[in-house]
Amino acid sequence: MKIRNATAIALLLIITISATLVILPAAQAQAPKQKTYAVIDAIPNPVGVGEDVLLRFGILQPLGKEDESWKDITITVVDPDGITKTLGPFKTDSTGSSFTIFTPDKAGTYKLTTNFPEQTAPSTFFDMERGTVILAGTVMQASTSETISLVVLESPLPTYPGSPLPAEYWSRPVDPQLREWYTVTGNWMTRPDNALALYNDDAPETAHVLWAKQLTTGGLAGGLWGPGEVPVSSETGDAYAGKFIDSVILNGILYYNRDDAKVGSNGICAVDLRTGKELWFRNNTVLSFGQVFYFNSFNYDGVFTYLWDTSAGSTWKAYDPFNGEWIYTMTNVPMTGTRVFGPSGEILIYQIDYVNRWMALWNSTAAGQTAPGFSIELAASGSWGAYYYGRLVHGSTIDASDPRCYSWNVTIPAGLTAGSSFFTPILKVYPDRVVSIDFNQTRVRVWALNTKGLTKTSTSTTTLFDKTWNAPSEWLQGSNTLHYVGATNEVKDGVIAVWSKELRKHYGFSVEDGRYLFETDSEHWLDAYGWGNVEHTWYFAYGKLYSVGVAGIVYAYDAKTGDTVWTYNLTDAYNEPVTGNNWWGWISIIADGKIYVGHLEHSAEMPMPRGAPFICLNATTGEEIWRVNGMFRQTRWGGNAVIGDSIIATMDTYDQRIYAIGKGPSETRVSVSPAVLPFKNSVMITGYVTDISAGTKDDTIAARFPNGVPAVSDESMSDWMLYVYKQFPRPANATGVKVTLSVVDANNNCREIGTVTSDANGFFHYTWTPDIPGDYVVYATFAGSKAYWPSQAVTAFNVMEEPEATPPPTPMPESIADIYFVPAVIGIIVAIVVVGAILAILLLRKRP
Numbered sequence: 001m002k003i004r005n006a007t008a009i010a011l012l013l014i015i016t017i018s019a020t021l022v023i024l025p026a027a028q029a030q031a032p033k034q035k036t037y038a039v040i041d042a043i044p045n046p047v048g049v050g051e052d053v054l055l056r057f058g059i060l061q062p063l064g065k066e067d068e069s070w071k072d073i074t075i076t077v078v079d080p081d082g083i084t085k086t087l088g089p090f091k092t093d094s095t096g097s098s099f100t101i102f103t104p105d106k107a108g109t110y111k112l113t114t115n116f117p118e119q120t121a122p123s124t125f126f127d128m129e130r131g132t133v134i135l136a137g138t139v140m141q142a143s144t145s146e147t148i149s150l151v152v153l154e155s156p157l158p159t160y161p162g163s164p165l166p167a168e169y170w171s172r173p174v175d176p177q178l179r180e181w182y183t184v185t186g187n188w189m190t191r192p193d194n195a196l197a198l199y200n201d202d203a204p205e206t207a208h209v210l211w212a213k214q215l216t217t218g219g220l221a222g223g224l225w226g227p228g229e230v231p232v233s234s235e236t237g238d239a240y241a242g243k244f245i246d247s248v249i250l251n252g253i254l255y256y257n258r259d260d261a262k263v264g265s266n267g268i269c270a271v272d273l274r275t276g277k278e279l280w281f282r283n284n285t286v287l288s289f290g291q292v293f294y295f296n297s298f299n300y301d302g303v304f305t306y307l308w309d310t311s312a313g314s315t316w317k318a319y320d321p322f323n324g325e326w327i328y329t330m331t332n333v334p335m336t337g338t339r340v341f342g343p344s345g346e347i348l349i350y351q352i353d354y355v356n357r358w359m360a361l362w363n364s365t366a367a368g369q370t371a372p373g374f375s376i377e378l379a380a381s382g383s384w385g386a387y388y389y390g391r392l393v394h395g396s397t398i399d400a401s402d403p404r405c406y407s408w409n410v411t412i413p414a415g416l417t418a419g420s421s422f423f424t425p426i427l428k429v430y431p432d433r434v435v436s437i438d439f440n441q442t443r444v445r446v447w448a449l450n451t452k453g454l455t456k457t458s459t460s461t462t463t464l465f466d467k468t469w470n471a472p473s474e475w476l477q478g479s480n481t482l483h484y485v486g487a488t489n490e491v492k493d494g495v496i497a498v499w500s501k502e503l504r505k506h507y508g509f510s511v512e513d514g515r516y517l518f519e520t521d522s523e524h525w526l527d528a529y530g531w532g533n534v535e536h537t538w539y540f541a542y543g544k545l546y547s548v549g550v551a552g553i554v555y556a557y558d559a560k561t562g563d564t565v566w567t568y569n570l571t572d573a574y575n576e577p578v579t580g581n582n583w584w585g586w587i588s589i590i591a592d593g594k595i596y597v598g599h600l601e602h603s604a605e606m607p608m609p610r611g612a613p614f615i616c617l618n619a620t621t622g623e624e625i626w627r628v629n630g631m632f633r634q635t636r637w638g639g640n641a642v643i644g645d646s647i648i649a650t651m652d653t654y655d656q657r658i659y660a661i662g663k664g665p666s667e668t669r670v671s672v673s674p675a676v677l678p679f680k681n682s683v684m685i686t687g688y689v690t691d692i693s694a695g696t697k698d699d700t701i702a703a704r705f706p707n708g709v710p711a712v713s714d715e716s717m718s719d720w721m722l723y724v725y726k727q728f729p730r731p732a733n734a735t736g737v738k739v740t741l742s743v744v745d746a747n748n749n750c751r752e753i754g755t756v757t758s759d760a761n762g763f764f765h766y767t768w769t770p771d772i773p774g775d776y777v778v779y780a781t782f783a784g785s786k787a788y789w790p791s792q793a794v795t796a797f798n799v800m801e802e803p804e805a806t807p808p809p810t811p812m813p814e815s816i817a818d819i820y821f822v823p824a825v826i827g828i829i830v831a832i833v834v835v836g837a838i839l840a841i842l843l844l845r846k847r848p
Helices: 002-023 179-184 364-368 376-381 385-393 473-477 699-704 714-726 816-846
Strands: 038-043 053-059 073-078 084-090 097-102 108-116 125-127 132-134 148-153 209-214 248-250 253-258 267-272 278-283 289-296 301-312 315-319 326-331 338-341 347-353 358-363 397-399 406-411 428-430 433-439 443-450 463-470 482-487 495-500 505-510 516-519 537-541 544-548 553-558 564-569 585-591 594-599 613-618 624-629 642-644 647-652 657-661 666-673 676-678 683-691 738-744 750-757 763-768 774-782 791-800
Touching: 038 108, 038 148, 053 073, 053 108, 073 097, 084 097, 209 714, 248 289, 248 301, 248 642, 253 657, 289 364, 326 364, 358 364, 433 482, 433 495, 443 505, 482 537, 495 537, 505 544, 537 585, 544 585, 553 585, 585 642, 624 714, 666 774, 683 738, 683 774, 683 791, 738 763, 750 763
Parallel strands: 326 397, 666 791, 676 791
Antiparallel strands: 038 053, 053 097, 073 084, 073 108, 108 148, 125 132, 209 657, 248 253, 253 267, 267 278, 289 301, 301 315, 315 326, 338 347, 347 358, 358 406, 428 433, 433 443, 443 463, 482 495, 495 505, 505 516, 537 544, 544 553, 553 564, 585 594, 594 613, 613 624, 642 647, 647 657, 666 683, 683 763, 738 750, 738 774, 774 791
16 A cells, blocks of 8 residues: 555656646756765675675666666775776666675775766656655766775685585485585486486485385286296386386475376376475376576576476476476467576577578576566566566466567578487577587588577577588498487587497587597497487487497497597396397486496386396496396386486386485494493493385385394495395395494593494494493494495493402400410420430330
8 A cells, every 4th residue: 555655646746747847948947956875885894805895886866767777987996005096987787786896906905985977867766765756867966975994904804614515314405505515406307418417416326225116016917927928027118108207306306207097196296305205196297397497586586496297288387396286387388499498497499490591599487477467577677577477477377479488589591401300300509509410321411500699689690600521431322320319518529429320330520610520439230229319328428428229338438539438338147138148228317427327128028137237337437336236127118217416216117116226324223231340341332233214114124124124335235225125035245334433431531442344134243341440431333335324323331440459357466375375385295295205215225
């Protein structure tokens, strides 16, 4: 109500003032004048030498329109030595102010002053805050700000300390103040170009499973079936009816299509990526892709997230990832073109008509701004953008064919041609260009069109390059079949490539200038099978081209020279593969300097070959980081593995379950016996280290492991996961994890007393003899591994003081009898004995 009244007053003032100006004779009419108030500020202040300072300047009066500005503003700077320099001239934004960066190079005090020159107001503006009207043509009088002092110190100022990356189990949401965590919190909106998943810099380095969840009926059917009487399993969706397709990960939540052909059961399922807990389910909806859209407007910054259902063709529906509720609908979305995400996550569709020579860019943000009641002028400038986007776009139906939905529409040079991949014209989009490649058995043509700086007012664009390369004669002589390989994600040193099926070679061309770059060595003859990248994966990443197909050999080529850097064979020890000596390979994900390769087939026969591998390779060297056989069999026609928050989620076509792979939480327990003991005796320290990932709480697993699932070493992980989650035989050689034992003794000294390794039951023990009496606190610490986050447990015991030595007994005092009588008696007896002996001798001598 206040805003309406203020607007009415403003209109009345405008009408009144305008009428007065009309009535006045022309000779007497003078432009009104307005006093201005120039301002200056420096942030931070004080600051260190060589550090950036944000200088904020302008006047307090704003302007009438979003695209207007005050001009020719300068800042006078007097340095500590008295030397004066002028910064500018600058122009402001519509608020009347702006900023510039200033870097002082001397210690001392700088003097700063804003100078606003006289100029006229370009349009009428009602300042609601001040309740005043500034008319178009009003003379804005010159003004000078107060002079402020900027204190510059010799030493730099402290900055906000960065947050270390997670060192223990973590979850969503992540507080945005932990900015450095952006490197490990990536999303998966759709399969990215070259399967390169950014911001997953702690991608799994073991096969450790966080949880398993049944997607649909799966596993061994039981009994023997078919003419051959063989054991068979549930259908996998291969071929042509794939499952787990178009899965999405946003903000630590996995979204996937659940379609098991049951009425009312098909739809989008949302589960917690760390626990597998189902959060919500929406019936009769198809998940096509996700979107993270950063809306940066004048008054509002923030991200909107969407799940898109495009199954109805040109009608797209957006849903809220938080609860699955419908948000808005776009109709008449272009059905053809190359769809990409823009720098802020907006959906862009590049459309080219080579016959009629035009190229246009459809933009979902522009489409949203055509919502009923949405002011395109206000939103385009941004001041009310987020308000309109959140309140008017949401809940509406938008006609996406409106011309305003296009960022630009330009004429292109005549004669351009493009090859196709799966009946879709080839167009690789870069920030400043679009590149295409056309090829046949006699030549390869590579061209690029400039898109840098194109706007709604642009009418045409130009060719950056257009080059043709004469193909080897063998292409024609051998009737070679050619396929589009793909292109790098970067322009610098970028490559776009084609594949000769019969020669089994890749041919690379520059996306910088179109020149021919390389021809690779021939791959194994089995890689000639299949229809291009229907049966192969060819991806550019980390300066290399990675290629794998039916032959089961991963090739890594240098993307500049085409030289083979390394190879890796998907071998099998038991001759299970049916398409060759190696497992047919497929690259599922590239992330964090690693390549995740799985196995699939076009349409596997029953019984399926056992032991299909899922492998993690070092992208630089080809070294095997980990491999598990028979755990995560991929799907050809469904959706392969996806990754977000550095956790992989994948369907397994052996048992039709979804598995989450990543580093999980652990639990350490410790106890001592006896709890109280005499000094110089020993104490027994025992405990367990267990895996407490959500999957271990499953009823069936908890029943098998009533004392918890033991934590095992990284080297034991692959076979251990088969045992825990797939009921394979218990590994005979599984080993546990290292535990460090420390104490804080009675003197408050902390010291390590030993290290132990738990066994395959998670159990550890250690005998130790305390060296001083008193209370002890014992810490058992598992530092974590590539599979587990760390954990610690604590307990205590007491060592009793040593008892004092017992003194010898005190002798009884002697009596009078002991002193006089007893010796006298003894003396008399001795005397008698002596006298008796003498008499006996004398008697013997008297005998004759």
